[in-house]
Amino acid sequence: MAHRIISVDDSDIAQEYIRAALSDIGYEDVVSFVSPTEALEALTTGKASGDLILLDVMMPDIDGVELCARIRSLSGWADTPIIMLTSRTDMDTLHHAFLAGANDYVTKPFNRIELQARMRSCLRLKTELDRRRATSHRRDRGASTAPAEMAEVLGNKAGYQAALLAIPPAAQDRVGQTVFRIHGLPEAADLPAADVADICRSIGGLLGAVPLPARDIFCHWEGDLFCLATPDATEAGMRATARSFVEAVAGASLTVRDSWAKQPLTLSAALVLPAGLSPAAALVQGIKAAEASGDASEGGIQIVPVTT
Secondary structure: OOOOEEEEOOOHHHHHHHHHHHHHOOOOOEEEEOOHHHHHHHHHHOOOOOOEEEEEOOOOOOOHHHHHHHHHOOOOOOOOOEEEEEOOOOHHHHHHHHHHOOOEEEEOOOOHHHHHHHHHHHHHHHHHHHHHHHHHHHOOOHHHOOHHHHOOOOOOHHHHHHHHHHOOHHHHOOOEEEEEEEEOOOOHHHOOHHHHHHHHHHHHHHHHOOOOOOOOEEEEEEOOEEEEEEOOOOHHHHHHHHHHHHHHHHHHOOOOOOOOOOOOOEEEEEEEOOOOOOHHHHHHHHHHHHHHOOOOOOOOEEEOOOOO
């Protein structure tokens, strides 16, 4: 089935480029808005429908982050994937975008292959979430479903996000999240993508062998990052699991093939303890802390100071 894409960007030139790019990657059904106010009105009144929304960040009257938040408050649009298009890569902007409900972002000028990959990931997320909800309704579980019944160990980013969205609101502030980062990888330009994929599969296999409660959610996020969500988390429990993951990688003594350094790959962990944040906001802070961690090889575990 063809997907309808909604594009909101105040530049006519940008809209033409977006349409051409989407056409090249197989998306012909595109609804464009150059006014964020008109876009919001169309979504509010039901005059526009779509399967995924592309939002420019820098727009007059209503910027993309505010528009994203308003869209998320509309009935029927809470789960529609939203990808931010931005020339800004500062973490504060991205942090606020994720807090507003964005699923992902692509930097301008964007690579069409990257845009296609991120769109497919977001659309798979929506499909997975719809499937989970349909299954939940068939089993007559409703909104009272416990996290232990909703979550499972999932191997991909889309599944991880869908599982977080499926956790009942009353239980979300009790979810802890840990972001693991691989250390010891050469610069991306020095390492073929196939080798990176092999390394991630090897480490994913090691981490997947660590015993976890059935309700925990685990995935390879992207690049050198892995994520783990733990319902009803405690600091002691999260530390113990993180230590098991770190030690599993250290014990394998993995090295990068053909690397001159031959130093074993290690793992670090950034723990975001339950602190009243939404799962999406906690995930953003965990990823930010993990990416800021130094490329040291001690495999450290840090508690992320939570900001609201």
